[in-house]
Amino acid sequence: MIIVLTILLLLALFAFGVPVGFSLAISGCFGLIMTNGFDSILFYVGKIAHTSVANFTLTTVPMFILMAEFASKGKLANQLFTVANRFLGYLPGGMAIATVMASAGFGAMCGTSSAAAATMSSIAVPEMFKIGYKPRIATGIVAVAGTLAIMIPPSVPLVVYGVTTEMSIGKLLIAGIIPGIITAGVYSLGIICWTKLSSGVMPTSVRYAWKERIESLKGLAPFIILVLAVIGGMYSGVATPTEIAALGALFTLIICLLMRSINLQEIVQAIEKTVLTTTMIYTILVGAMIFGYYLTTSQVAQKSIAFVDALGIPGWGVMAIVCVLYLIMGCFMDTIAILLITLPLTFPLVTSLGYDGLWFGIIVVKLCEIGLCTPPVGLNIYVTSGTTGVPLEEVFKGVGVMLAFEAVTLLILLAFPSIVTFLPSLMKS
Structure with a gap:
């Protein structure tokens, strides 16, 4: 009964617009008081608030965010789009494919x-x-293609997943490479088929001469340097993910300074945005840890596992239910909040059925990708609409076909877990 009241309180706080982190903390404290008495929160809440963020591994999060802000302010994506468009623009829906790549x-x-x-x-x-x-x-294409950033390393949601489940962050990030490539490939093939089946839906851009294509390749230098530094460093095991994140932020800043594509004001803005985003994530983390501690003390996870065992539902059936749960939550909540709220329950449940934790992490992030583009919240839809001035309803209409391609990728990853686990199994550590 207490767990039901606690969850109802959590949902009520969400409905009244209370920030996620505070909603989790308040409902968690309520559950602890009802279960163990008021004295239980005097010690545990302060301890949890400190230990949940006093984690060296968590410094990976602000470093990757800072790297992203430097890359965005330094306009490093412009060169990538130019190269992709010059090589792929002649294809059916070529500029859309270039956008995906x-x-x-x-x-x-x-x-x-x-x-x-x-x-x-x-x-x-x-x-x-x-x-x-x-x-x-x-x-619609830009909004859905933007979700690739949380699958291909460096991925902040995968770092949060690793910290929450105490799994190797390095292996999680590497596990996202092949699924990310497959996702981009399915998007591209889907766009070609879409263009062929619906004549005129996507115009073909200019066909560039080979000389222009070759000349554009110099714009790939920053991308190659950062990929070798971040992904190569993690895969080889020469540095920890935390060290790699810091080096990635430093290298990105140096590259932008050498290219003269960033100024002092933009550097300060990038740091300020990093502080704000990190504070938001850490606040949610503290609240989620308090709520998670209540779930642990009340043995909700263990009882849920026993309940599922008693029902006799096969593993694939449980996994299907979990997937539907994440899809529904993705319609209303932010990715980080979803991970921190659900993982204390879903991770032990899924792994108790024999599923690989790395594979589950990629599946969860893939489901959160879909949530980023579904109504009514759809964060990427709001960002794209706000940046371009295109009405929200128009952007929502445009993502429908692309989400069908996303569903194809999800089914592939569900059917073939080795796609996820292959690269991490080859890592030295």
């Missing part, structure tokens, strides 16, 4: 979906308008 490349320097969506909205959408793309098609 540029988003994937920027994701390797970014790690946050909203930053990727905002950046590509300002770069790709005006160019797509110039050659005749409909506003809903152009913005």
Whole structure:
């Protein structure tokens, strides 16, 4: 009965617009008081608030966010889009495919979906308008393609997943590489099929001469340097993810300074945005840890596992229910909040059924990707609409077909877990 009242209180706080972190903390404290008495929170709440963020591994989060802000302010995505468009623009729906590939490349320097969506909205959408793309098609493609940033490393949600579940952050980030590539590939193939089946829906951009294509390749130098530094460093095991994140932020800043694409004011703005975003994430984390501690003391996870065992539902059935749960929550909540609220319950449940924790992490992030583009919240939709000026309803209409391609990728990853676990199994540590 107490757990029901606690969850109802949590939902009520959400409904009244109380910030997620405070909603979790208040409902968690209520549950602890009802279960163990008022004295229980005097010691535990202060202790949890400190220990949940006094974690050296968590410094990975602000470093990756800072790296993303430097990359965004330094306009590193512009060169990626230019290269992709010159090589792929001649294909059916070529500029849309170029947008997908540029988003994937920027994701390797970014790690946050909203930053990727905002950046590509300002770069790709005006160019797509110039050659005749409909506003809903152009913005829908950019909004969905922006989700690649939370799958391809560095990925802030995967770092949060690793910290929450105490799994290897390095292996989680590497596990996202192949799924990210497959996602970009399915998007691209889907766009080609979409263009073939619906004549005129996506115009073909200019075919560039090989000389122009080759000349554009020099714009890939920053991307190559950062990918080698971040992904190469993690895969080889020469540095920890925390060290790699710090080096990535430093290298991004140096590259932007050498290119003279960032000034002092933009550096200060990037730092301020990093502080604000990190504070938001840490606040949610503290609240989630308090709520999670209540779930642990009341043995909700253990009781849920026993309940599922008693029902006799097969593993795939439980996994299907979990997937539906994440899809529904993705319609209303932020990715980080979803992870921190649900993982204390879903992670032990899924792993008790024999599923790999790395694979589950990628599946959860993939489900959160879909949530970033679904109504009524759909963070990427709001970011894209705000950046381009295209009405929200038009952007929502434009993501429908792209989400169908996303569903295809999800089914592939669900059917073939080795796609996720292959690269991490080859790592030295």
